[in-house]
Amino acid sequence: MSSDEGPLRGSVDRNPGRVVGVVLGMLALALPLHAGGEKEAERSGGWRLEQAASPYLRMHADNPVEWYPWGEAAFERARRTNRPLFISVGYFTCHWCHVMERESFTDPEIARLLNRHFVAVKVDREQRPDLDQAYRRFVEETAGTAGWPLNVWATPEGKPFLGGVYFPPEAEEGQPGMKGLLREVVRRWTEDEEGVRQGAEEGAALIRRGLTVDPGGLRSDLPRRAAKALRGEFAPFQGGFGTAPKFPRPADLLFLLGRGEDEADMARTTLEAMAEGGIRDQLGGGFHRYAVDPDWRVPHFEKMLYNQALLVRALLAAGERYGGDRWAEVARETLAFVERQMALPEGGYRAALSADSARPERPQGSAEGAYYTWTWEQFTQALGKGERRAVAAARFGVKPGGNTGESAELGRANVLYRARDREAVAEELGLSPEAVDRHLREARTRLLRARRQRPAPPADDKLVAAWNGHMITALARAGGALGEARYVRRAEKAAEAVWDRLVDPTAEPVRVRRSALPGQAGPPGAAEDYLALAEAGLALHGQTGTGRWLARARALADAAVEHFWDGGNGGFYAGGPTPAGEWLRTKPFNDNPLPSANALGARVLAELGARTGNQEYRRRGQEAAAWMAARIADEPALGTYLIADWNRLRALESRE
The missing domain is CATH 3.40.30.10 (Glutaredoxin)
Incomplete structure (x- = not known):
């Protein structure tokens, strides 16, 4: 753990x-x-x-x-x-x-x-x-x-x-x-x-501890040392970093995809393994939060909005680097899942879908993965005993005794993953590739129909500001990278909903709520809420050129500085004062699983400085980067979202 x-x-x-x-x-x-x-x-x-x-x-x-x-x-x-x-x-x-x-x-x-x-x-x-x-x-x-x-x-x-x-x-x-x-x-x-x-x-x-580090300068060796540290953790045959449990770590993937060929290949291998593995819902799309095994096959089954958003960005980056349709296909499927399962009627996107759901045979109880896993009997009931079942079982690694190994919680269940490609399935079963494709299309339709009869995983309908900010950014970037305006329209629709429900523009400076349920406002926002929404505004401004998105990004960034800036050391506190006192205020610096407030702040302020020519934005962006750089100096791989933009941030320092 x-x-x-x-x-x-x-x-x-x-x-x-x-x-x-x-x-x-x-x-x-x-x-x-x-x-x-x-x-x-x-x-x-x-x-x-x-x-x-x-x-x-x-x-x-x-x-x-x-x-x-x-x-x-x-x-x-x-x-x-x-x-x-x-x-x-x-x-x-x-x-x-x-x-x-x-x-x-x-x-x-x-x-x-x-x-x-x-x-x-x-x-x-x-x-x-x-x-x-x-x-x-x-x-x-x-x-x-x-x-x-x-x-x-x-x-x-x-x-x-x-x-x-x-x-x-x-x-x-x-x-x-x-x-x-x-x-x-x-x-x-x-x-x-x-x-x-x-x-x-x-x-x-x-x-x-660590809040009052000496900021110093933006060392040029941080990206190189971060990449070296990730190389030391990398699993070359399975993808990902470290052993089980395996987390997507999208900030690391985005950072590596901007590096040299050998380093970017770590990200490509990881994304390929995840796209083929059980961590990706092979029927309904979207990614589960993490895998409990080193091969990405057995997930922990909750689906978080932020995972979808940040992994879409990594998939788009892989597509821009390597070309081809496979990355765009997975990105589109993920965004389709989000629109289908995570869009809220009031606008914006819900926080998550639960890992636990009721078993069809025991609706009063709940179990992890009950909605997504298959016993051999359930698989057979959906597909029959003929060639269709044989093709789907070979493709998705389904076995009569289950494929989840020693998992006591999942028992004899199967998690669908891409065990073989179509050519290998065709050769194994003596079928043509066209016959395999036909059987797989029919199998997917039948399996989805059977799955929809099960009790659905409970949904957390909180509208979370920061997570919606990340999804808006992903949608805006998808519109540009894929050349499809529908994604930009969805991003604008979500951004308007979040602004209406979570932002008080009449306050001076503006105030953001962390979250809301229908008819209920949640607690005050954290620094990451202001800054992720500001980043989303910049992404929309970049795609549309519409001035209101830049104005909103500026208002949110200004408010983040007002509410959370550490005037003594630079950088952003995570949240505001608490009943426990000032001693409980911390400053975030770890960029996985979500970009930290200080990485977001440094990049947002730097971008605002570039778009507006405002030197104050540039100065504060450099100060946030300097504080975080000092905090991660011994472990630079903690700050990969920050140092993915390192050249521009260092250029700010040279102007001081």
């Missing part, structure tokens, strides 16, 4: 997490509780989340745990009662978040412990990326790994002293259980509150 911010890349929300902490040390899980706590609230359970503008928070509203949303009310109660905070961070499409909700947060004993001795706070990481980044950094620094659900114990001021990922209700296989952890935290807080608070100061310092 690893983090998608900081030294490790690509966070996962599966597999049990390790407990970590700077205070607790070895846990004595059987120690008794000390009495304490205030009277029960007039209403019990998670009712405070009922009206949240977040499907993830709402799914905890029926829990017996007395959840609070992040905010002053939770901090006020914690300070007044001198109780530790229990801060649990997750998101709607996270499989293990659902598991922990079912196992632990509906457990009466766990609820009693949390309600009596803690103030429990639920956070949607997709609504509060700044909080997720801060607390995930603490867990990553103290455990070496992090993911979701992310669970942190903190002082009433929000300073963390213990954290981990998934915990079962009871200890198992050497892993702590929630009940034992809660008892031990209560004991330590009761017997040694001062010691716990001292450890929490160290935890807060871990979160702040």
Whole structure:
């Protein structure tokens, strides 16, 4: 398990997490509780989340745990009662978040412990990326790994002293259980509150570490060293970087596609493997979030809007570099999936489709990948037992015993991937290529028809500003790269919807909401929301020449500087002030899985400077780049979205 911010890349929300902490040390899980706590609230359970503008928070509203949303009310109660905070961070499409909700947060004993001795706070990481980044950094620094659900114990001021990922209700296989952890935290807080608070100061310092690096200059060797680091991680036969789980890492792909032939070939190999693998939905289009195996065959099945947007950009870049129709075909199929499955009736695009869905034979329960996987019996029922099934099975690697290996969760299921090309299938079965094509067309139609009869994966209908910004940019660039104006029209339509629903242009400077549900505004936007939408405005201006898109990009960039700029060190904070205080504000610098606010800011400001001639934009763009360059100096591959534009950013420095 690893983090998608900081030294490790690509966070996962599966597999049990390790407990970590700077205070607790070895846990004595059987120690008794000390009495304490205030009277029960007039209403019990998670009712405070009922009206949240977040499907993830709402799914905890029926829990017996007395959840609070992040905010002053939770901090006020914690300070007044001198109780530790229990801060649990997750998101709607996270499989293990659902598991922990079912196992632990509906457990009466766990609820009693949390309600009596803690103030429990639920956070949607997709609504509060700044909080997720801060607390995930603490867990990553103290455990070496992090993911979701992310669970942190903190002082009433929000300073963390213990954290981990998934915990079962009871200890198992050497892993702590929630009940034992809660008892031990209560004991330590009761017997040694001062010691716990001292450890929490160290935890807060871990979160702040690295914010005040000396910016220095924009070193010319960063791109070369980043490419070398990626070469060291590259899997030449499977594509991708590192071992399982395998993440797309689109910023890395975009960076490499702008480099020399050997380096660009790493990106091409990776995109080819992903396009052929199970991480791509071979029937319905679109990409799943990551693969759990090194060969891209078995995905973790949620589909995120940002993955589609950024991978389309990588596919377009590959098409521009290498030519041919294959890259355009996959890009078009991905955009068609987005329009078909992720477009919202109110305009813009929904955040995600869940990994879990109901099994057709057991609609009251849910399982990971139930919508997308096939048993041999289901495959046969859809296709029959003849030549058509033989062709489809050979093409998609379907086997009677399943093709997902040792996956306990998927059992004897099959994930469709492109196991053989049409010529190999034809030779194996003694058929003509034309017959193979005919059978595959019929098989796809039948399989899709059968799949549509299944319960669909639940959708997270949040309109997320930054993610829509990335999709608008992808659509605008697709219109230019593919010469198809329909994509630019879709981009403009989505941009207008986002502007209408998430942007308050009457504020001075403009204000952006992070997200919204129909009829409900979400929390204030993060820096990445302003800057991703500004980048989208620039992309639309570049395609249409329409002045309002440039004006909106300028207004958003100006507001980002006003709300998030670090006047002492340069660069952008992730979010605004919080009830916990200024110490919780972090500055993003990792460009995977999403471009960081500082990479976006540096590039947006540089582009605005070029289009308007405004020297202030150029200066701030250079300062944001300089701060981030210093932060990633030892690990430049963390900043590939930034350094993909390195020559232009260094040119800004030379003008200073």
